[in-house]
Amino acid sequence: MERKYTILAILLIVLALGLVILPRTNEQKETNPKVLLSAIAEKSRYLTVDQVTHRIIENDPTLLLIDLRTADQFKTFALPGSLNITTDSLLSQANLELFSQPGKDKVLYANADLTSEKAWLLCTRFSLNRIYIMKGGMNEWYNTIVKEKSVTGTPSSADLDLLSFRKAARQFFIGSGETVNASVNPTINEKIQVIRKEPKAASGGGC
């Protein structure tokens, strides 16, 4: 092989080797404390159990459920499609990469809110985004979907829709045999945007 090609080939290999060797210094950027404080004050990280249930039933591909409870509790019952990550392994490299996955909303839940809040804070501190908390955790989910939670006072039509949605959801998860004569689409008036699309790659693309 000619000498100039040998030199070029070596150059190329060195260049590629450089990529492998260079330290990954820019991976975990910590958020500025002021920014963190404003993020905590903002309430947009919460999703209601109804919203989460809706997306589970719809098989929303952008939904990634993270169960923060212990492995035993996870095995007993967990929301369909959820991954079990206990809080002590939250910051492992593999899990951090999971959390940085684009195109997915990472919804945290535990038994109540305390663990989820801690986990959310940790993640946000590491500049991870699209992390949400299912408000009330499994306790709230169980009370709302599995047991019937009655609405106080005179129920509005939105409330009635919500109740029949929950009935349908119950059937979906448990199969209670009750008849449902309403559709499974609740009208949710919350202002939290449920992100369904892929994050916009600014360009279109495709050949």
Next chain:
Amino acid sequence: MKKIKFDGSFYLNPYLGGVILGTVLLLSFYISGRGLGASGAVKSTVAATVNIIAPEHVAKSAYLSQFAGGDHQPMNNWLIFEVLGVLAGAFLSGIIFNRLKLKVEHSPKITSRRRLIFALLGGLIFGFGSQLARGCTSGAALSGMAVLSFGGYITMIAIFGTAFVAAWIFRKNWI
């Protein structure tokens, strides 16, 4: 320094050509966030043309309605402009290296007619496959490989693997 003959036989060193192409590809991602392509322009043109001739047909077509009809603007498309650039760039290269020549390039063992028939059929089949794979060698394979896309590599392997076998089957046309 070797003298360059401008009689139409000069070709760039392929590695240099690869570096230039790689640079263009890199810039394409850096500037526009996407890679190069070609078959998408054909798709847009087909969709737009059918839309002009028979808009109801587009509305009924599960495939074409994704690209034309309604408020889609298939021709106002990055790829269409890129393809115009490709024509211009290739033409420029043809002028510089004196390769402009109206002819049907074919192996001396077959006739022009046979070459053209196979070109037409080849294009037809290729067009069909490019839609199924959502791209061609430039868009799916080359650009896909640049961003390490799994789908891109799969398509590239499928194309070249099959082409090796198929070229042998059609070898009478070539060697």
Next chain:
Amino acid sequence: MLRRGYSVKTGFKHFKIKIMIGSIISSGIISPAWDNLFAVILGMGFGFALESSGFSSSRKIIGTFFGYDFVVVKVFFTAAIFASIGLLYFSYLGLVDFSTLYIQPTFLASAIVGGIIMGVGFAMGGFCPGTSLCAAAVGRIDGLVFFGGMFIGVFMFSEAFPLFESMFYSGSQGAKMINTVLGISPEMFTFLLVLAAVGMFMGASWLEKKVKKVNY
């Protein structure tokens, strides 16, 4: 360079010291109206690079499959690894945010079957869409005919779509990257790819000398 904008990582507004942007158009440094202009310029570079390397000649292209001219392998893989290395370095330097780039989505069944069909078309016609354009631009009628044939093929696909619809949408794995499939980092994959490519180039050069010369 102080830049106020949405940090891609946190999604919150704050001042950033480093130049961390997506692609230039997506981060708004240049307005999107220029995108199409850049498309033309990039296309010109594409067309020039292809034609000057010899891709306007179908017999030169098909040489890869018969061993007498490996220009396709050399140009294609050099371009792919050069762009991959470049993008990874850009990403490392914070010039580009990989998550904003368009990554060809993986639909397993249609990618394979479509690729096979394209391989057949490639071997029959001796072109791919980009190279057929280059050939047409310098007056090769076979290139023009190939490109024309594509229109028919695309239309046939749209008509036959209901038959292929389930295959078209099956096996979706999103924008999966090949290094994830192999379980290694993108940098390591690119490094191994470079080694493989250099090996291929050496093999190609050796083979070219051995194979009977073809005049084209």
